Amino acid sequence: MGGLSAARSSNRSGFLNPLTTQIESHDWQVELYDRVRHVGGILHNLATDMWTYISMGYFAQIPVDSATGSSTMPHKVNPIRFENAEANLEISGGLFSTIAQTLVTSRLQRDLTDSTTQRNIGVAFGHSLLALDNLERGLGEILLAEDVLRVDLDANWEVLAEAIQTVVRAEIVAGRSRITIPIPCLQALTPATYTGLAPDLVSEL
Structure with missing residues (x-):
């Protein structure tokens, strides 16, 4: 077991993996993708909660010049940043889950299913980065509605x-x-x- 652990550790660091089968072990990748998916789930919760807080009036969105908030109500500012983050995190999480599940299985260590699967790693990280960008921008475009909170607390x-x-x-x-x-x-x-x-x-x- 010590040798296997050392092999996985070395592999993560970019060095030669001395213990392997006919294909390279993907354990380190699976650990990474599961962690990214886990963090994505937490951020997804943040995105949905912020959407809810905005709908309850606890946060007010700062209007962006030349931006149309709604196709039917131009005066309205939709929480589009958090909606985009939510969707991208769902896609990213689904892809990482599928990739991780595929990479730990191999028919007698001979098939090349992992090769096709790994072509989507960039796509999964891309959706994660899009989500992070939308969350960061969304959090920078809101104001705390202190008057609404005071009324709610007093009740x-x-x-x-x-x-x-x-x-x-x-x-x-x-x-x-x-x-x-x-x-x-x-x-x-x-x-x-x-x-x-x-x-x-x-x-x-």
């Missing part, structure tokens, strides 16, 4: 349930079985000001 005070539960648990652990509501440390909180440990966690990571 959902259940956001503070976490804060209340945390303080109540602390009171119980401290041996104070009688808890009075309102608790002083909670009185100044609002849905818009409560962020819990999020700032500290982001700073730490």
